[in-house]
Amino acid sequence: MLFFNQKKTFRGGIHPNTYKELTEDLSFEIMPPPKQVIIPLSQHTGKPAKPLINKGTKVKTGELIAEQDGYISANIHSSVTGKVIKISSAVNVNGFIKESIFIETDENEEFCKMPSLNIEAITAEEIKTRIKDAGIVGLGGAAFPAYVKLSPPDKKIDYVILNGCECEPYLTRDYRLMIERTDDIISGLKLIMKAVNASKGIIGIEDNKIEAINKLKKALSNYSDISIIPLKTKYPQGAEKMLIKAVINREVPPGKLPFDVGCIIHNIGTTISIYDAISKGEPQITAAITVSGKGINKPKNLIARVGTPLIDIINFCGGIKSNTKKIIVGGPMMGIAQYDLSAPVTKATSGILVLNDEEVTNFKETNCLRCGKCVEVCPLNLIPTRLARLTQFKKYEDAKNLGITVCMECGTCTYNCPANIPLVQWIRLGKQKAMSIIS
C-alpha cells in the first residue's frame, strides 16, 4: 500500500550538490521571439517531419509547417510569425546536423490555433488525436511522440505516473511549473488517465520540492484518484525505471517498457502541453527552460520559442562570465556540451547551463582501484567497472552478457568513481557495439 509522507526510493544513486537555489525562486519569464528561428524537422525520436512550406512562404505562429511522417514522428508548427527564408541543414543541440526550417520573424505576430475542446466531454480518441495533431513530444529527454506512449498495445494500464522528480542538478523548470501551473497539471493528468483508461494517478516528487508538494496537495484535496508521493532526493530518481520502482514498487525488466508493468509515465512539461493543446488549442511551440549555472549573469526560468538559437537566450540572460568553461544543454549529469551556439532550442530542451571552471571538475584519470564505488551506486545493479574494461578489450559479447545494453547512461557511476575513469563513455561505446551483435 502507498502512504503519504513515506520516503520511497530505489537502491543506489548519488547525492550531487543540486544548485537549485540559483533559479528555484524565479518565476517564468517570457522571452520575446528572436529575429530568426531555426526549427529542426526532427525534434523527436523517430522519422523527421515532412515540410509543408517552401522558401518564401509566410507563416503564422502556431501554423503547421511540417507533417508527421510515419507512426513514430511528430507534427511541427511555426513558433513565430514570419517568412521562411530557407530549408537547409543546421547544427542542433545534440551535435548532429539536421534539416531545419529557417524563419525570419515579423514584428506583427498573428496566431493560428486549433479549436479548444471541452475537457469534460472529450473522449479518449479525441484526446489522442489532439495530442498527435499538436505535435507533442515527451519532455523527459528522449522526446518520444506523446500520442504513441498513450496507445499501449492491449495492455491494462492501472497507473499514470507524473514525473515531478527533476533530479538533475540546476534544473528547476518542472518545479516552477508545478508551482505556477498546479491546476493545469492536474487537469492534464486527468486527461492522460482518461486517454488510457487508468483509474489511478500518481505524482512522484522529490522531497526537496516542498512548495510544489504543498501546492499540489492542496489542489488535490478533492480528488481521490490522484495521490502525491514524496520521494527521497537522489539522482537519478527521475529515471523512469527508478521512479516506477519507488512509487509502485514494480521493476521494469531489461528491454521492457513501463506499460509492460501496467503504467504510463509522463513528464510535468508534457502534461501541461497536453492540457494546453486540448483546452486552448495550442500546438507545442514553446519550451520551458531553466537557464542556470554560475557562469551565466542572470539565471532565469524562461519560456522561449522553439527554434531560438542558444546565443540569443544566453544574451537575453545577461551574457556570460569570463570564467565560463562549458555550455550544456540539459542537466549536468546527462546533458550535452555545446560547440556551436547557433544551435536552436527544441521542444524537449529542458535547460541551458553555463558552467564555470569551479563547477566543472577535471581530475586526472588513474587506474581502477577496484573500490566498487561504481557498483555501489549503479541503480540498475550493473558492474560498470567490468563493463568499461570489457569494452576496452573489445569483448562486446561478454559485456552484453553482463547487461551492458541495459545501461541507461545516467552517469552515476562516472560521477562516483574516485579514479575518474570515464565509465559511462566507455559503456556507451560498448553498448552500441553490443547492440549491433546479432543475438
Added chain:
Amino acid sequence: MISLEFSNKLELSSSPHIHSKWSTKKVMWFVVLALMPSLISGIIFFGTYQLLIVLVSIFFCITTEFCIKKIRKSKVTIDDGSAVVTGILLGLILPPNFSLTATALGAIFSIAIGKELFGGLGFNIFNPALIGRAFLQAAYPVAMTTWSKPNFSVDTITSATPLAAYKFDKVLTQLKPMIIGNIGGSIGETSAIAILLGGFFLIAVKIVNWRIPLSMIFGMILFSGILWLIDPLKYANPLFHLFAGGFLFGAFFMATDWVTSPITSKGMWIFGFAISLIIVVIRTFGGLPEGVMYAILIMNAFVPLINRLTKPKIFGEQK
C-alpha cells in the same frame, strides 16, 4: 553580448559534466590521516624510534615505485599517494624497534613484488603491505616475533603479545590495556582506541565500506564464540580475540584495501566472514599465535572468484 565566436573557447566532453569531489589522491591522503592515531599510539607506547621505522618504510616504498616506473619507462604515479599508504601500513605492522635495514627491505619487497610486479596500483591481487610483512616474517623470523615491552607496562617481566601469552602460557591479558594499547604487539596494532578512531573516520567519509569490518567482527564473535561456548577454559573468549593482535587493524585498514577486496556488497560479507574464520582456525589450531596476515592474504586470492559469484541481479531481471 557574447558573439558566436565564443563557441571556440568552450570545452567539450561528454556527460556527466560534474563529478564527486573524490580523487585517488584525496582518498589516499584521507587514509594517511586515518592512520595517524595508530602511529601516534605506537610512538607513545614504544618510543620515537617507531616514527623512524615508518618514515624509512615510506621512503623506500616511494623510491622503489619511482625506480620501477622509470626502469619500465611508464608514467611515474607516486603522486597518487598509494605508496605512502603502503609505507605507513607496513611500518605499523612491524614489531617495535625493528631493524631499519630490514624495514627498508620489506618496503622494497612490498612495492616491487606486492604491487609493481602485477602492473601497479589497481592490478595487484595481494595487499602490498602484507606481502612485505610476509616476506620479513620468512626472512627475519626471530626479529619478527621479538616484542618490546610497552612504555607504561605494569608487568615488568613479559613483553609477549597477548596472543602469544595465551597460546603458550594460557595467560589471558586484561581487556583495558588491550583497548588502550599498553600491551606488547606491532607498532600500530596495540591500541584499539586509536584504530577505531581512524577506522570510524574512514567509514564516516565512506572510504571504508562498513560491511567488511562489520562482517569480520561478527564472524570473529560467531566463530570464536562457538569454540568458547564449547569449552571456555580451553578457548579464549570472543572479546579477547577482537582486541588481541592485529585483528582490528586488519579489519579496518588491511582487509578493506579497495584493490584487494571484493567490489560487490554480498562479496564483502563473504570476504569478511571467511577472514575471521581463517583467523580463528590459525590462532586456535595452528602453530602460530596470530593469523590475521595469512587470513587476509589467503582471502585476497579468492577475491576475483568472490566477485564473479556475487554478481548482483540486474534491475528487473527475473531469475
